Amino acid sequence: MMKGLKKWRLVTLLAALTIILSGCGEEYLSTLLPAGEVGQDQFNLLLLTTGIMILVMAVVFTIYFIALAKFRRKKLGDDHMPKDVEGSHKLEFIWTAIPILLVIIMAVPTVYYTYKLGDVSAMEATDEEGNPENLVVNVTAKLYWWEFEYPEHGIVTSQELVVPTGEKVYFNLISSDVKHSFWIPAVGGKLDTNVENVNKFYLTFDKESKDLEDGVFYGKCAELCGPSHALMDFKVKTLSPDEFDNWVAAMKETEGATASAESADAGEAAFGQSCIMCHAVSAVGTSGASAPNLATYGDRNRVAGFLEHDKQNTIDWIKDPQKYKPGNLMPAFDQLSDEDLDAIADYLLDLKVEE
Amino acid sequence: MVPISIFGFRALWSPYFFLTLVVLFLLYLAITVKWRDRFEESEPLTRSELIYFSAGMLLVYITKGSPVDLLGHILFSMHMVQMAILLLVAAPFLIKGIPVWIWRNVFAVPVLGTILRVLTRPLVSVIVFSAMFSVYHLPAILDTIKLSIPLHAVFTITLFISALCLWWPLLNENDFAPRLKQGLHKIAYIISSAILITPACALIIFVDTPVYETYQSGEAWLMSMALCVPASTLSALSGTGLSGPEVFTSMPILYDQQMGGVMMKILQEIIYGVVLGKIFLSWFRHERDNADELTQKQLLERKRLSMYN
Amino acid sequence: MAHDIEIIEKTPAEYAYKKRRSDRLMRSQLMMFALMIFMTLISFAAVQAGFSAYFVIPVVLLLAAVQVGLQLYYFMHMSEKGHGLVAFFMYGGILIAFLTVLTFVTIIWW
Amino acid sequence: MDLNTKFTPQSWPDHPETATMEAKNKFVGFWLFLGGETVLFATLFATYLALKNSVPDGNEFRTETLFELPLVFVMTMLLLTSSLTSVYAMYHMKNYNFKGMQVWLAITGFLGLGFLALEVYEFNHYIHLGFTFGNSAFSSAFYTLVGTHGLHVAIGLVWLTLLILRNAKRGLNLYNATKYYTFSLYWHFIDVVWVFIFTVVYLMGVVG
Amino acid sequence: MTTVANSVGQKKGFGATLWDWLTTVDHKKIGILYLIGGGFFFVLGGIEAMLIRLQLLIPNNDFVSAGFFNELITMHGTTMIFLAAMPLLFGFMNAIVPLQIGARDVAFPFINSLGFWMFFFGGLFLNLSWFLDAAPDAGWTSYASLSIASTGHGIDFYAIGLQIAGAGTLMAGINFLVTIINMRAPGMTYMRMPLFTWTTFVASALILFAFPPLTIGIFFLTFDRMFGGNFFDHTMGGNTIIWEHIFWIFGHPEVYILILPAFGIFSEIFSVFSRKRLFGYSAMVFATVLIGFLGFMVWAHHMFTVGLGPTANAIFAVATMAIAVPTGVKIFNWLLTMWGGSIKITTPMLYALGFIPSFVMGGVTGVQQGAAPLDYQLHDSYFIVAHFHYVIVGGVVLAILAATHYWWPKMFGTMLSEKLGKITFWFFFIGFHMTFFLQHFLGLMGMPRRVWTYMDGQGWNLFNLISTIGAILMAIGVIVLIINIIVTTARNERVGNDPWEDGRTLEWAIPSPPPFYNFAQTPLVRGLDTYWIEKQEGHKGYTAAEPVTDIHMPNGSIIPFFMTLGLFIAGFGAMYRVDHSWGLGVLVFGLAFTFLTMAIRSVKDDLGYYVTKDQIRRMERGRD
Ligand code: HEA
Ligand code: HEA
Ligand code: CUA
Numbered sequence A: 001m002m003k004g005l006k007k008w009r010l011v012t013l014l015a016a017l018t019i020i021l022s023g024c025g026e027e028y029l030s031t032l033l034p035a036g037e038v039g040q041d042q043f044n045l046l047l048l049t050t051g052i053m054i055l056v057m058a059v060v061f062t063i064y065f066i067a068l069a070k071f072r073r074k075k076l077g078d079d080h081m082p083k084d085v086e087g088s089h090k091l092e093f094i095w096t097a098i099p100i101l102l103v104i105i106m107a108v109p110t111v112y113y114t115y116k117l118g119d120v121s122a123m124e125a126t127d128e129e130g131n132p133e134n135l136v137v138n139v140t141a142k143l144y145w146w147e148f149e150y151p152e153h154g155i156v157t158s159q160e161l162v163v164p165t166g167e168k169v170y171f172n173l174i175s176s177d178v179k180h181s182f183w184i185p186a187v188g189g190k191l192d193t194n195v196e197n198v199n200k201f202y203l204t205f206d207k208e209s210k211d212l213e214d215g216v217f218y219g220k221c222a223e224l225c226g227p228s229h230a231l232m233d234f235k236v237k238t239l240s241p242d243e244f245d246n247w248v249a250a251m252k253e254t255e256g257a258t259a260s261a262e263s264a265d266a267g268e269a270a271f272g273q274s275c276i277m278c279h280a281v282s283a284v285g286t287s288g289a290s291a292p293n294l295a296t297y298g299d300r301n302r303v304a305g306f307l308e309h310d311k312q313n314t315i316d317w318i319k320d321p322q323k324y325k326p327g328n329l330m331p332a333f334d335q336l337s338d339e340d341l342d343a344i345a346d347y348l349l350d351l352k353v354e355e
Numbered sequence B: 001m002v003p004i005s006i007f008g009f010r011a012l013w014s015p016y017f018f019l020t021l022v023v024l025f026l027l028y029l030a031i032t033v034k035w036r037d038r039f040e041e042s043e044p045l046t047r048s049e050l051i052y053f054s055a056g057m058l059l060v061y062i063t064k065g066s067p068v069d070l071l072g073h074i075l076f077s078m079h080m081v082q083m084a085i086l087l088l089v090a091a092p093f094l095i096k097g098i099p100v101w102i103w104r105n106v107f108a109v110p111v112l113g114t115i116l117r118v119l120t121r122p123l124v125s126v127i128v129f130s131a132m133f134s135v136y137h138l139p140a141i142l143d144t145i146k147l148s149i150p151l152h153a154v155f156t157i158t159l160f161i162s163a164l165c166l167w168w169p170l171l172n173e174n175d176f177a178p179r180l181k182q183g184l185h186k187i188a189y190i191i192s193s194a195i196l197i198t199p200a201c202a203l204i205i206f207v208d209t210p211v212y213e214t215y216q217s218g219e220a221w222l223m224s225m226a227l228c229v230p231a232s233t234l235s236a237l238s239g240t241g242l243s244g245p246e247v248f249t250s251m252p253i254l255y256d257q258q259m260g261g262v263m264m265k266i267l268q269e270i271i272y273g274v275v276l277g278k279i280f281l282s283w284f285r286h287e288r289d290n291a292d293e294l295t296q297k298q299l300l301e302r303k304r305l306s307m308y309n
Numbered sequence C: 001m002a003h004d005i006e007i008i009e010k011t012p013a014e015y016a017y018k019k020r021r022s023d024r025l026m027r028s029q030l031m032m033f034a035l036m037i038f039m040t041l042i043s044f045a046a047v048q049a050g051f052s053a054y055f056v057i058p059v060v061l062l063l064a065a066v067q068v069g070l071q072l073y074y075f076m077h078m079s080e081k082g083h084g085l086v087a088f089f090m091y092g093g094i095l096i097a098f099l100t101v102l103t104f105v106t107i108i109w110w
Numbered sequence D: 001m002d003l004n005t006k007f008t009p010q011s012w013p014d015h016p017e018t019a020t021m022e023a024k025n026k027f028v029g030f031w032l033f034l035g036g037e038t039v040l041f042a043t044l045f046a047t048y049l050a051l052k053n054s055v056p057d058g059n060e061f062r063t064e065t066l067f068e069l070p071l072v073f074v075m076t077m078l079l080l081t082s083s084l085t086s087v088y089a090m091y092h093m094k095n096y097n098f099k100g101m102q103v104w105l106a107i108t109g110f111l112g113l114g115f116l117a118l119e120v121y122e123f124n125h126y127i128h129l130g131f132t133f134g135n136s137a138f139s140s141a142f143y144t145l146v147g148t149h150g151l152h153v154a155i156g157l158v159w160l161t162l163l164i165l166r167n168a169k170r171g172l173n174l175y176n177a178t179k180y181y182t183f184s185l186y187w188h189f190i191d192v193v194w195v196f197i198f199t200v201v202y203l204m205g206v207v208g
Numbered sequence E: 001m002t003t004v005a006n007s008v009g010q011k012k013g014f015g016a017t018l019w020d021w022l023t024t025v026d027h028k029k030i031g032i033l034y035l036i037g038g039g040f041f042f043v044l045g046g047i048e049a050m051l052i053r054l055q056l057l058i059p060n061n062d063f064v065s066a067g068f069f070n071e072l073i074t075m076h077g078t079t080m081i082f083l084a085a086m087p088l089l090f091g092f093m094n095a096i097v098p099l100q101i102g103a104r105d106v107a108f109p110f111i112n113s114l115g116f117w118m119f120f121f122g123g124l125f126l127n128l129s130w131f132l133d134a135a136p137d138a139g140w141t142s143y144a145s146l147s148i149a150s151t152g153h154g155i156d157f158y159a160i161g162l163q164i165a166g167a168g169t170l171m172a173g174i175n176f177l178v179t180i181i182n183m184r185a186p187g188m189t190y191m192r193m194p195l196f197t198w199t200t201f202v203a204s205a206l207i208l209f210a211f212p213p214l215t216i217g218i219f220f221l222t223f224d225r226m227f228g229g230n231f232f233d234h235t236m237g238g239n240t241i242i243w244e245h246i247f248w249i250f251g252h253p254e255v256y257i258l259i260l261p262a263f264g265i266f267s268e269i270f271s272v273f274s275r276k277r278l279f280g281y282s283a284m285v286f287a288t289v290l291i292g293f294l295g296f297m298v299w300a301h302h303m304f305t306v307g308l309g310p311t312a313n314a315i316f317a318v319a320t321m322a323i324a325v326p327t328g329v330k331i332f333n334w335l336l337t338m339w340g341g342s343i344k345i346t347t348p349m350l351y352a353l354g355f356i357p358s359f360v361m362g363g364v365t366g367v368q369q370g371a372a373p374l375d376y377q378l379h380d381s382y383f384i385v386a387h388f389h390y391v392i393v394g395g396v397v398l399a400i401l402a403a404t405h406y407w408w409p410k411m412f413g414t415m416l417s418e419k420l421g422k423i424t425f426w427f428f429f430i431g432f433h434m435t436f437f438l439q440h441f442l443g444l445m446g447m448p449r450r451v452w453t454y455m456d457g458q459g460w461n462l463f464n465l466i467s468t469i470g471a472i473l474m475a476i477g478v479i480v481l482i483i484n485i486i487v488t489t490a491r492n493e494r495v496g497n498d499p500w501e502d503g504r505t506l507e508w509a510i511p512s513p514p515p516f517y518n519f520a521q522t523p524l525v526r527g528l529d530t531y532w533i534e535k536q537e538g539h540k541g542y543t544a545a546e547p548v549t550d551i552h553m554p555n556g557s558i559i560p561f562f563m564t565l566g567l568f569i570a571g572f573g574a575m576y577r578v579d580h581s582w583g584l585g586v587l588v589f590g591l592a593f594t595f596l597t598m599a600i601r602s603v604k605d606d607l608g609y610y611v612t613k614d615q616i617r618r619m620e621r622g623r624d
């Protein structure tokens, strides 16, 4: 009877919590609206622990307020002498045993999910023909941008991670300068990108991003990495498996693309003059570039990961990157003429692989 | 998944072992109650002694006789739980369950008494126990032991005796045999024993491949099952696809092994934690009940210190 | 006045007893020293002899631990009266020392 | 406390190192300090173990080839012996034999000096081989661990010298007895650390 | 040598007063020095916090620059933890613990003063970075890859400043330990020690074992940055994770070093203002010890996302959750202390009452973070910021404010205004919850911590705005407290021994403020809450353990000040050695200066002086 009552209370509590918690936050950014299995597991753990915590607090607050109401000196009189009690073994046993029980209730799923989420044994699995069974993305974090390599397909992109929905995507994470941390709040978190070893984990993306407000999920750098840590955002596009395959094919088609300084296109020429030594415009390659790959620049959602994606911002950025992202590693090109900048921006905004 | 009941009643419930324990228990009752007056200086059996002894016996049966034992041969993690309970709970219970006057007589036996006194010296007992425990879990040794019934029996019993010796100095309250008088020494003793078994646990926890042949699918595993499953049952089962632990559980072997190390460490820590709590409590009582004496001591010490001032 | 110093003379018998005791203590310490030297020799010899690392490492570590115990208990008198809390804190330090070393050889990669 | 109180072997207290409140405080405090030092050295050892033989590509310094045991053996013997000589010094201190104590302490000091000289020689040798502090993470960890111990020895020597010289004229009293005693504790502790250094760094290093 | 006459204190000139404070070794004065130093840094850290909050008031704000913001958070965290919270607690420990155990001073008065000056000069060094070059900017945790990469001398200031301050802390820790072990009055058995003394004891033990790793870690950092070391340079075989481990091996015990004395303070307050002995005293003591012990086994919960592997994460997760149990025991014992008591809501009690709900909320979110897979989401988000401000501000800072009101009359002989005290409380308390409660949700909504600014349109604007307003309320509260102190000091109404009237422990048995020798005769302690027992039996004051005798007192000394000054100078040398040739000279000079003062200290006998029986009798008579 008692037990039934408690269970019932817990369930309503959890239900109420779900409603309250999901009421806040943006769909593309909030851990409270998980868009993948990992995030869902973590969210469930959040609900469970929050439920227990509210229970604990309810008990504490109840005793607290009753004591406060009943035993005020104002009520009892100034010379009331309370009886001294040394303690009570029975009570002490109760409030040791029950918390232990609660801790065990939390510990079991904790350990279970720790192992579940840490299981990357399938990462290297291959089918009969030796093809990898799972999509693996190599993430390299750099001051202050992200590079995503798809080793199976031989392509690289930056600032925007593109992944298929409905399957486990495995990540190899490393940093090439100082430590960063890779976090997509709405999908599941989070793993550090250390400088000296590769960290591995997986995420699942269950929701296509095109219905979202910006058409992308937001990704964040979660470890302090210098002045522009706050701006080291990236975006995540989740596509249906078919669309993803198309995207990969389109990416592969940019093979060999380059910007020639002699080109008739003024933008391409200027770009080939000043920028190509750092920025590639072909998406085929491996990680290790010193600057973001711009092959998909026209498809992007943001400039440099966080600015509104438009021509003016592109120009402003090229003129004075430090103004927008203090401490980043791109030099200013304020010596370029306005026409050149304009042409470069047009050229860049035309670099697309999606229709 | 196959249920473990396929091994049959004898393997599951070890009736002979059970009978042995019943006989031992009757013997205990006989000595402590029936024939008690034949011993000088004997004292009536107290209720707590009876409870401790019965609980100890029950735990011995549960860990070494009941299906837990069988599981312990299939799953390494279960094996570790079994070890922890047998060595760290059942052993002290049995010590506390046997009345002091019996122990006094045991320690009075000429040669045996001397040996026991050496074995229960704190420094010796803690080292012997940790060494035996660690050696036991070296893969080569464990695999060998688990393939031979006599070896297994001998080692288990010796290990159990060394556990009794480990607990002795902590529990003993009399001077006829080694004891740890001061709470601080007890704490040091417990902590050092916790430290000394950590390397073994840590190795088990952090090694990244399954290291025990007898807990992996294959020949060795099947052979080791002979330890607790009658040969006839086992041969009857051959051909049913009994290949290894994976028949009974979905847990990967490596996880089973790591979990074993973790279980051992956590159980050991909980048990030692309880003991530490008890030591603390008795220290507290001591301080409270002897406050006047302690005050006198402090006054004397004060006098000594101010002598040259 | 409290800072008048009282001087307590030992009787000749007491004094002789004290002398005897401290001489005995000194002799045992000398023996421990011999033991320590001996253990050191074994350690170096075990390494020089080129036994397998799996054998040598536990042995030298064990010998080191024993030697440290001897230093603490014989040379530094940690077993004497009035060292209870001292021992407690030393053990505390050793416990934490142990944990630190343990993690650094296990969960830091490589 | 009066420094001029004269004791005789007969009136000298059994435990001069804890005969007064100040002395007892110093005694306990110093032991606690050693407890802290244990953790301090543990951190150094742990780091050393984590970085042992961890060098950039192409760097060929390894424990197996670098360390030479004979030298370490001599150093060990010197330091172990100095531990014994300081025990002798304390034996005389407890018997109110000031001369004996000073002499044995001086011997302790010379043994320690010998140890330190060999260590300087050893480091110098390595540096000439090119194994400098900045050579690799391994070298940094090695020099920091062994060097911190060496620094402790050096500090001990300075302390010892000051003690011996300062009290040479005025002899033993309850004020400086504790100072001598804590010094001897310190010295033993240095020895304890060295036992682990020669085991963990050198012996285990040579084994690989 | 100080003579008795001037310790008793006639009117003195400014120079003499200053000299007196620079050379003092009296634990009560050093306590006050700690309060002044810690209070100064608290306001400084608070101002930094206000700047942080103002910057985050609205999206895309450019009130401060990105680099400056990182300096702000780093200095805010470092200042608050090392230079404000800990020293303030040390202030109360120094002023109160010797009184509670019936001692005339701490075990090592000289080292006590040295510890203070080390803290003060260390803090000064750290904060001079604002004016010279640049302040540290890698977070208070200074994770290695970033702190090695950081240019300028900011991190060098961090390393050297903390090294000096940390050494002072270690000394203070050992000093308290020995004081409590050796200097307890007769009859004060361990099981009769007031809880504030107990928690000081355990916190000091934590200091003893937690600070050496920090020392070493900072040395590594110093070597890597200034002397060509390679501990954290992975291209040379180094490993940055070593820093994280070492920092948290120190860092987690550090948070218990902060909270345990706070627990002690509240234990005293609950019992006094409920007019009832502490419920479950022995369980409280055991829980304290257990928390201290477990505190060393959980550090990797700050590193769940580092990639240590599932096994390590699982072990540390479970160990972390276990700490909830002893802490819970404490919470319930406090509640049961109030239960059946006679609760008087004074300002200190108000803080204690505010503490319970605040701390429990912070504690339970801590346990949630302990669930490793959940922490993958929470780590380095504002949820963490919310958690630790709930435990630190809701626990430690409330305790410090409570102790300020509670012990002010004992330390200064005059009561802070209760009315202003309550106003402070309400501003601070409401502001505190406004600031930090919503930060939990900000974290869950995806806001990482340590962000200089945030874009519009992420749904974070409103909560950040509210949070900033809350911070302003807190600041108002603190300002009211400052006014209270000024007004009270000006008014200076003297109070007697036991101004709260329900005092239970020994400090209330002697005058406020106590004479420089504390107890004219050493007290005899007759039980837990010994002064309460005396009062119940109708006695005035305390029972003496011995007749009036001459009292031995330590001499004041300027050496600690100069010893630290030497290190302070050497610090600049070490730092500028890299880019100026004179650096080495300054380094050597500073160290030599310190060694010289050390040599002077060890060669010059310092035997203290005596206050004679007659003088004591005269002074005690003069009082009544
Ligand atoms: C005074 C300081 C203080 C205190 C007391 C605590 C207490 C606790 N802390 Fe906190 N913590 C910090 C200061 C503190 N912390 C700081 C400063 C950081 C961040 C550092 C940084 O990164 O900059 C941090 C970060 C931090 C993390 C890392 C988060 C991350 O970065 O990913 C974790 C993870 O486990 C954690 C856990 C805990 C736990 C379990 C407790 C427990 O001790 C809490 C126990 C208390 C209770 C649980 C409440 C009372 C109990 C009951 C009423 C009984 C019943 C309860 C249950 C059964 C649940 N803390
Ligand atoms: C003891 C520890 C302590 C204390 C007391 C506080 C107190 C406060 N903290 Fe602190 N905080 C930390 C320790 C502490 N903090 C740590 C360790 C970090 C992490 C740093 C890092 O990431 O590295 C942190 C980080 C931190 C952040 C996150 C920064 C980020 O990640 O980007 C924020 C943001 O809101 C914040 C706010 C506050 C506020 C508003 C207070 C308030 O409670 C402050 C209240 C005090 C005042 C407001 C004083 C005001 C007095 C005046 C203003 C007087 C007026 C002046 C005159 C009249 C001259 N703190
Ligand atoms: Cu990259 Cu923060």
Ligand SMILES: [Cu+2]
Binding pocket: E251, E252, E255, E298, E299, E301, E302
């Ligand atoms: Cu922590």
